[in-house]
Every structure is written in structure tokens, then in C-alpha cells.
Amino acid sequence: MKKLKLDQEIEDWLVAFFNGELEEAEEENVSEWLKKCPENREAYDVLLEDYLRVRWSQENVRIREDRAKKVIFSSLKKKRHPWLYYSAVASVVLLLVFAGILFTREKTNVLPQGAVAVEIKPVRSQAVLVLSSGERVELASSHLEIRERDGLIVKVDSNSGIRYDSLATEVSEKVELIYNKIIVPRGGEYFVTLSDGTKVWLDAESELEYPVNFSVDCREVKLKGEAYFSVTKDKGKPFLVQSGEYGVRVYGTEFNVNAYNPRQIETVLVEGTIGFKANVLSEERMLQPNHLAVVNMETGVSEIRKVDIYPYIAWKNQDIVFANERLESIMEKVARWYDVVVFFQNEGLKDLRFDCNMQRYADIKDLFFFMEKTSNARFSINGRTVTVSKK
Secondary structure, three states, X not given: OOOOOOOHHHHHHHXXXXXXXXXXXXXXXXXHHHHHXXXXXXXXXXXXXXXXXXXXXXXXXXXXXXXXXXXXXXXXXXXXXXXXXXXXXXXXXXXXXXXXXXXXXXXXOOOOXXXXXXXXXXXXXXXXXXXXXXXEEEOOOOEEEEEOOOOOEEEEEOOOEEEEEOOOOOOOOOOXXXXXXXXXXXXXXXXXXXXXXXXXXXXXXXXXXXXXXOOOOOEEEEEXXXXXXXXXXXXXXXXXXXXXXXXXXXXOOEEEEEEOOOOEEEEEEEEOOEEEEOOOOOOOEEEOOOEEEXXXXXXXXXXXXXXXOHHHHHHHHOEEEEEEEEHHHHHHHHHHHHOOEEEEOOHHHHHOEEEEEEEOOOOHHHHHXXXXXXXXXXXXXXXXXEEEEEO
């Protein structure tokens, strides 16, 4: 079917509608315009899909909303042919501050008939602290101080995470190290400040084990899942992150380790210099800022390449950023962040690719709404199960 060619005034009018910039009466006019003929509805759907593709482009993930709108409107006005401008502005990023507006207007049927409605909350600060005694402390809403066996004070605050105040006296080599562990469940995240001042952001379904006070010559922690580290500099006491046999050695830097898949571990360096080893028999390799190291733990082979690091660390800033990422990988993250189970009715849908940048605290339905509008996938929610099917 031939696309209806919209004049510039109608295009600008519809884009203003998408951005939530029309008055209530003007929004009603859009509804009336859509009802006039099927061609209007078809043109609207095509414009909305292309508009969303433009807004979802990930080339500049830090662009501000006003800049994004300016680029879009400028591009609209410059192009003589209204159906040709979309590819020319594919570098504009989506900032989903208006996601709720579009979602309420074009509501996707994500709840099948007879399905059970369950509130799926966005990721939130929650974790369990396991003390050296084995006692487990829920950290989701705690405001307390805990004294460990060596006298160190553990301060817990649901807003600022957990903080360890180091002992005034130097730890002796003969003193037995006391370990704590933080366990972050699916749908959670947590922040911890270690006794040396190192800051650690833990993503959903992750664990961090560490001594409440480090030894005199080394600072070593053990990680499962994913964490972002901002390590306090100490040239005489290296900081080590172990995940199985994989190890990262640093002296003061910022980096992210993704060890969800024990067979393939990814590390991205934000600043500083780090060395990493697949196992004790492997040679140490160095990583420079803005580079990604991918290690095959079965073969010990590692690959290093320069990347845009933001998609790898966006979760730490409460953002969801995908850059040409496979739907299967996206839904693995969604399952952890929102504590849901994902089922694909069609295996081929796993290879769909998406670009996205939105707040991680947004409603899961907002994410599915935009993914449906820009692909042939459909997302249905029943309880805590998400089914991905073809339209």
C-alpha cells in the first residue's frame, strides 16, 4: 500500500503530539483526525515508528532532551520530502522522559485475556548482608550500626548503602581476616563503601565477598554477577577482584566487571590501568581506558577492543542503554532487573537488535511499548512471566 504523504504542518503537529506538547483540546483533534480514514492511521503509525527509531538511536547517549528535540525539529524543517528525513537524523538518542505520555495514549495490550496482573516494580535498592557469624541482615529498609567481631563498625543506610569505617589501628599480619558478603537479589541493586574507601556498585543478582578490614599487603574481593568499582589509590596495596579463576589487579581506577556468564567475563576500563588474567596459568594482559576485555574462560583466550563504554556501565547510573544489542541479551538483563521469567515463542526473535537509552526505574511496560513499536515482536505479561511472540 502506498504511504500517505503528509504535509509539513501535519508532520510537525503529530511530532508535537508525540512529545506531549499539545493542549488537551488539540490532542482530541489528533484522535478525530485518526478516525477520518484508514490512510491517516497508517501514516500516523509509520511516522510514530520512524520517530521512535530516531529517538532510540544510540550514537550519542549523553545528549540532552532539548538538544534531541532541536535536532529532530530542525531535520523535519530542512527536508523537502517528509519520508526521507528519518535516516538523516539517526544519531538522535531517545530520552524517555515522555515515555509515560506515549504509553498511555497508545497502550499496548501486554496483558493476555485471563492473565494474572502482578505489579512488576523497577530495580530498587535491596540486599542481604551476611556477617562473619553467619547472621543475615536485610538491607532494604535498615538504618542501623553493626559491630563486627574485630570491633569495626558497619553503618547501614537504605538511602546511601552500607559503609565500613576502618579501624584506627593497623591490621596485623597475624590477625585473622573477617569476611562479610553482600547478596543482591533479582530486581535489586546496592552500593557499598569498603573499609579502604573503595566504592562498589552491585547490579541485580550479584554477590560480593570481602574482608571487613583488608590485610597489610593486599586488598582482595570476590565477585559473582556484575559490579562497578571506584578503587581508592594505594600503590603499596594492590586491589584484586576475583571471579572464579579470573582476576583483575588494580592500584586505583574505575572499571566494570560483568561475570554473570562464568564462561565469558567482560571488563571495561573507565580510567586508570588494570591488568587481568583468565587464570593463574595465563599471562597478565593490560587494559587501557575505553577498552573492553572479553575473556573465554574455557580456552583462556582474551580479546581486547576499543568501545563506547557507556552501554556497559549505564546500569550504574540508573540507565538502560542498548547499542545494537540482541533481544535475547536484552531480555536476560530485563529478567534480572525486573525479576521476571522470559519465554520466547519463536527462537528467531532472539536475534532482533535494538538501540535504547531510558531510565532503569521506568515501568517495564514502557520498555516493551517502544520495542513493540519498532519491531515485529509482541510482549505479553502474565504474573511474572513475559512471553515474546511474533505480531
